[in-house]
Amino acid sequence: MxxxxxxxxxxxxxxxxxxxxxxxxxxxxxxxxxxxxxxxxxxxxxxxxxxxxxxxxxxxxxxxxREEFARDFIFPCFRAGAIYEGRYLLxxxxxxxxxxxxxxxxxxxxxxxxxxxxxxxxxxxxxxxxxxxxxxxxxxxxxxxxxxxxxxxxxxxxxxxxxNGIDIPVTRRKPWSMDANLLHVSFEGSELEDPWNAPSPESYRYCTPIEQTPDEPEIITIDFERGDPVAINGVSHSPAALVEKLNELGGKHGIGRVDMVENRFVGMKSRGVYETPGGTIIHIAHRDLEGLCMDREVMHLRDSLIPKYAEMVYNGYWYAPERIALQAMIDKTQEKITGTVRVKLYKGNVIPEGRKSPYSLYRSDLATFEEDDVYDQKDAEGFIKLIGLRLKGKTAESGSNWLKDGENCDK
Structure with a gap:
C-alpha cells in the first residue's frame, strides 16, 4: 500500500x-x-x-x-425482530x-x-x-x-x-465504559466485571429504578406502517423523534433495563447492563401486531432466522451480502404489518392490551367459543388422525400392537 x-x-x-x-x-x-x-x-x-x-x-x-440512524439502521433491525442471545436489542x-x-x-x-x-x-x-x-x-x-x-x-x-499539550477537561472519571445513543445506553467494567455484583445505583441513565417508578400505569397507542412505528397516541413523529419520545415514556416506567452476560464475537464472555426503553416498547408492540397480521408459516420461518440476523448485526456484518439478502426477505414479510397497538407501561413492563389492523387475519367467527356456521368441529377428528399417523408408527416400531386383528396399514 x-x-x-x-x-x-x-x-x-x-x-x-x-x-x-x-x-x-x-x-x-x-x-x-x-x-x-x-x-x-x-x-x-x-x-x-x-x-x-x-x-x-x-x-x-x-x-x-439521528434521523438516518433511526430510519435506516434501527428500524430495519426492529422489522427483523432482532435480539442477540434472546435479550440484547443491539x-x-x-x-x-x-x-x-x-x-x-x-x-x-x-x-x-x-x-x-x-x-x-x-x-x-x-x-x-x-x-x-x-x-x-x-x-x-x-x-x-x-x-x-x-x-x-x-x-x-x-x-x-x-x-503534547492536549487539553484534558477536569471531570470525574466514570467508573464504567459507557456507550450511549438514540437507541440505548450500555455500561461495562468497574463492579460489573464480577457477574455476581449488583450494578451500582449510579449506573442508571435512561431508566428510572423500578422502586422509584410511578405507581399508576400509563396507557399509550403506537401506530405502525409496514413494520415501522410512525405515531404515538395518534400523533405522527419522525423516526428519531419517535424513538426519543418512547425513551422518555419507557424510561419513566423503568422499561428496558437488561443485565446480562453475553458472548463477544472475539471469543470471551462479557457482562453488560443495557437500557433500551423506547426500543423495548417498539419491539413488544411490533411483535404483538405481527401476531394479528402475519401468516403463521411466514412468521415461523422469519422467527427461525432471527438468531442468525441478530448475530450478523452483532458481529459486524451489516454490509455483508447475506444480511442484505435476508433484510429483503424480512421486509417482504412486513408489507402488511400496519395497524395500531395499545400497550400499558407499568413497573418495567410493556403489556399489550389491544391491537387492530386493516390487514388483520383474525376471524372472530372462526375463533369464537359460541355457536358458528363456518367451522365443523367434526373435521378435527380426521385432521388429528392424519397428523398422528407417524406417532402410531413409532409405537408399532417399539413393539406395541396397535393394529386390530385383520387390519393393515393401508386402511
Whole structure:
C-alpha cells in the first residue's frame, strides 16, 4: 500500500480519541480529518470542531445523523425482530455501521487512504468498524491505535496528553465504559466485571429504578406502517423523534433495563447492563401486531432466522451480502404489518392490551367459543388422525400392537 497521507478518524472529543488524533499525526506523519457523529448520545458537541482542529485535525466534520440512524439502521433491525442471545436489542452494534459508512464516504470525498477508530483489541467494535469499512471500500486501510501503540493505561494517556499539550477537561472519571445513543445506553467494567455484583445505583441513565417508578400505569397507542412505528397516541413523529419520545415514556416506567452476560464475537464472555426503553416498547408492540397480521408459516420461518440476523448485526456484518439478502426477505414479510397497538407501561413492563389492523387475519367467527356456521368441529377428528399417523408408527416400531386383528396399514 502507498503511504498514508490522510486519515479519517471517528472522533468523540474525549481523552482516547484526542490522544489518537495526535498519535496518528506523529506516527504516520499525515493529515487527520475527524468525524463526530451525533447519534443521539446527548453529549455536549458544542466546541468539538474547534477542539479537533486545535489538537491537529485539518478538517472536522460534526454531523447530526439521528434521523438516518433511526430510519435506516434501527428500524430495519426492529422489522427483523432482532435480539442477540434472546435479550440484547443491539443498541451499540447497530450504530457502528453508520459511523463506518460516513467515515468511508468522507475518506472517498477527501482523498484519504485510511480510516481510524478508538476501539480496543478486546471488544466487538473494532470488528464492526473494520468490517463496515471493508464492506464499503476494501481499498481503505484501517488504523487501530490500541493494537499498535505502547500506551497501556489511562495514566499513559494522560502523560502523552500533557507532553503534547492536549487539553484534558477536569471531570470525574466514570467508573464504567459507557456507550450511549438514540437507541440505548450500555455500561461495562468497574463492579460489573464480577457477574455476581449488583450494578451500582449510579449506573442508571435512561431508566428510572423500578422502586422509584410511578405507581399508576400509563396507557399509550403506537401506530405502525409496514413494520415501522410512525405515531404515538395518534400523533405522527419522525423516526428519531419517535424513538426519543418512547425513551422518555419507557424510561419513566423503568422499561428496558437488561443485565446480562453475553458472548463477544472475539471469543470471551462479557457482562453488560443495557437500557433500551423506547426500543423495548417498539419491539413488544411490533411483535404483538405481527401476531394479528402475519401468516403463521411466514412468521415461523422469519422467527427461525432471527438468531442468525441478530448475530450478523452483532458481529459486524451489516454490509455483508447475506444480511442484505435476508433484510429483503424480512421486509417482504412486513408489507402488511400496519395497524395500531395499545400497550400499558407499568413497573418495567410493556403489556399489550389491544391491537387492530386493516390487514388483520383474525376471524372472530372462526375463533369464537359460541355457536358458528363456518367451522365443523367434526373435521378435527380426521385432521388429528392424519397428523398422528407417524406417532402410531413409532409405537408399532417399539413393539406395541396397535393394529386390530385383520387390519393393515393401508386402511
Amino acid at each position: 502507498s503511504k498514508v497521507e490522510k486519515v479519517v478518524l471517528a472522533y468523540s472529543g474525549g481523552l482516547d480519541t484526542s490522544i489518537i488524533l495526535k498519535w496518528i499525526k506523529q506516527e504516520y506523519d499525515c493529515e487527520v480529518i475527524t468525524l463526530t457523529a451525533d447519534l443521539g448520545q446527548g453529549e455536549e458537541l458544542d466546541g468539538i470542531e474547534e477542539k479537533a482542529l486545535s489538537t491537529g485535525a485539518t478538517k472536522a466534520f460534526v454531523e447530526d445523523l 443498541g451499540t452494534a447497530i450504530a457502528r455501521p453508520l459511523i463506518a459508512k460516513r467515515m468511508v464516504e468522507i475518506a472517498e470525498s477527501e482523498g484519504a487512504q485510511a480510516v481510524s477508530h478508538g476501539a480496543t483489541g478486546k471488544g466487538n467494535d473494532q470488528v464492526r468498524f473494520e468490517l463496515g469499512a471493508m464492506g464499503m471500500n476494501p481499498r481503505l486501510k484501517t488504523i487501530a491505535p490500541w493494537r499498535e501503540w505502547d500506551l497501556k493505561s489511562r495514566t499513559d494517556l494522560i502523560k502523552f496528553a500533557e507532553k
